[in-house]
Amino acid sequence: MWQALFESLQGQGTVVLAIAMDNAQAARPWIEAAKPSYPCLIDRDHHVADLFNLVNVPQALWIDEHGRIVRPPETAGSTDVLRMMDRSNGALPEPIMAERKRIKALYLDAVRDWAQKGAASEHVLEAGEASQRLVPPDPAIAQAHACFRLGQHLLRGGQADQARVHFDEAIRLHPDSWNIWRQAAEKDARGLAAGPDFWARVDALGEKAYYAPIEMKGVGPAG
Amino acid sequence: MLTLLHEQRETTLPNASASGDALWLDRHDIEATTGWAWKPEGLCRDDICVPLPRDAAHSIVKHDKLDLAAMWRHMGQPVVHDATASTWVFGTGPAQRAAALTSLEAPDFELPDLDGNLHRLSDYRGKKVFLATWASW
Numbered sequence: 561m562w563q564a565l566f567e568s569l570q571g572q573g574t575v576v577l578a579i580a581m582d583n584a585q586a587a588r589p590w591i592e593a594a595k596p597s598y599p600c601l602i603d604r605d606h607h608v609a610d611l612f613n614l615v616n617v618p619q620a621l622w623i624d625e626h627g628r629i630v631r632p633p634e635t636a637g638s639t640d641v642l643r644m645m646d647r648s649n650g651a652l653p654e655p656i657m658a659e660r661k662r663i664k665a666l667y668l669d670a671v672r673d674w675a676q677k678g679a680a681s682e683h684v685l686e687a688g689e690a691s692q693r694l695v696p697p698d699p700a701i702a703q704a705h706a707c708f709r710l711g712q713h714l715l716r717g718g719q720a721d722q723a724r725v726h727f728d729e730a731i732r733l734h735p736d737s738w739n740i741w742r743q744a745a746e747k748d749a750r751g752l753a754a755g756p757d758f759w760a761r762v763d764a765l766g767e768k769a770y771y772a773p774i775e776m777k778g779v780g781p782a783g
Numbered sequence: 784m785l786t787l788l789h790e791q792r793e794t795t796l797p798n799a800s801a802s803g804d805a806l807w808l809d810r811h812d813i814e815a816t817t818g819w820a821w822k823p824e825g826l827c828r829d830d831i832c833v834p835l836p837r838d839a840a841h842s843i844v845k846h847d848k849l850d851l852a853a854m855w856r857h858m859g860q861p862v863v864h865d866a867t868a869s870t871w872v873f874g875t876g877p878a879q880r881a882a883a884l885t886s887l888e889a890p891d892f893e894l895p896d897l898d899g900n901l902h903r904l905s906d907y908r909g910k911k912v913f914l915a916t917w918a919s920w
Contacts, residue, residue: 561917574911577904584897586919591897599902601894607791608916611890613880620915623889627908632884636915671913678911687887696881699859706861706874709788713870722865729863742920753920 561590565668566598573625574675579603581617581739586751605712609739610705613697616738616771622674622684630674630684632694635771637667642762642770666778683776693775704734711744738770787816789873791893800848801868807848817873821849826858833858 566576576598580587583604591600608614612621612633620636623629639660645652652660674681685693697705711726727744734740741761745753762770773779785796785806794816800807810821819826825834835843836857843850852862852871860876883890889912893903904912 562913562915565913569913572911573909574913575907577902577907577912577914579894579914579916581916581918582920584895588897590917590919599896601896601902603894603916605791607892607894608914610875611880611892612884614916617916617918620913621889623904623912623914625909625911627889627905629884629887629889675911675913690887691885694884694887696884697877699861699877702874702877702880703861703863706863706872709874710863710865710870710872713786713788713793713872714865719865726863726865739916739918742918745920747920751919 561594561596562598563594563596565671566596568672569675572675573678575599577601579608581606581609581614581743605709606705606739606743609737610702610709613695613701614739615734615736622671624679624684629690629694630679632685632690634693634774637664637774638771639663640769640771640773643765647759663774663779666776667774670776700733701737704730704737704740707733708740708744736768784869786870787873788871789817790875792816801864801871803868804852804862804864805850806852806862806864806868806871807845808851809848813849813851817851826854 562576562578569576578596578598578600580600580602582602584602587602614633616635618636618638619633621629621633622631641652641656641660644656670683674683678684707726707730711723711730714726715723727740730740731744742753742758745757746755747753748755785799785801787794787796787799796808796812796816798809799812808816813819813821813826819828822832824832826832835854843853851873855862855873858876859878861874862871863874864871889904891903891905893901895901
């Protein structure tokens with residue numbers, strides 16, 4: 561997933577830390593196929609999403625040598641194209657594809673710029689700006705993460721029906737979390753939570769983004 | 784046997800008892816499960832002490848036990864339990880999360896890789912960390 565990026569960061573004091581919002585069993589085939597040389601961690605309870613108030617994948621944040629957040633969580637170069645997709649085959653119109661590629665490249669270039677220049681990179685945010693961009697969780701979100709944690713624990717203990725009660729409560733409390741919804745949803749044969757229920761949720765977004773656009777030079781407000 | 788989940792800890796509690804939405808723990812178990820110490824001044828961690836609610840003090844303390852669930856809610860933090868009140872999650876409240884985030888100091892965590900090796904974020908101190916999430920679903 562990030563292997564090419566990681567290789568281009570060699571010797572620049574930068575590490576990629578990939579975190580699967582997933583259980584080990586589901587993540588394993590992906591990790592084994594990608595053969596990453598950077599650490600791939602398994603976060604079955606979505607603890608990191610609770611800590612940093614994450615709602616979807618891929619999201620990324622940048623942490624400097626001193627453990628300080630210099631870019632708060634944001635969409636990791638993905639663009640909000642789901643609703644322009646041909647749902648029968650996943651195809652996107654050519655101009656959308658091109659824009660998607662451009663944004664992704666721009667984001668990865670920004671990561672490389674930071675790896676090279678550190679604090680001097682134009683993509684490193686000043687403390688005030690970084691704090692301002694951080695979205696703190698509200699009480700419902702904090703409660704939702706507790707419900708999700710309980711659901712995951714019960715599911716592992718074989719209590720699927722009980723777990724569902726707590727997942728539903730988590731989703732009700734935190735409807736913006738795709739992490740919670742998709743992790744708890746029925747998966748198809750490919751392991752994806754991308755059936756009619758998923759598309760109904762996407763359609764119900766209205767004006768809201770599935771992937772919030774990155775705030776970065778060169779990225780238009782339309783993402 | 785009761786189980787309490789808090790942050791990344793999972794603790795089984797032979798000496799705790801639950802009734803309704805109350806969870807009674809002794810001093811030792813409170814510290815073992817949450818890292819907070821029950822002192823005369825209240826519930827304390829690092830240099831912070833949260834006093835027990837004064838008007839409710841008689842009802843949330845019984846002999847050598849504290850209703851930690853009531854105290855936790857008093858601190859603005861989530862508490863949820865399963866139908867049989869045998870598994871409890873003591874979450875971290877929005878104010879506590881927000882304070883950690885806006886300090887810009889990335890909160891530490893520990894997670895396993897596929898081989899079960901544990902990695903802490905702080906293991907990578909001294910390097911720039913590009914932390915990215917993904918999922919199979």
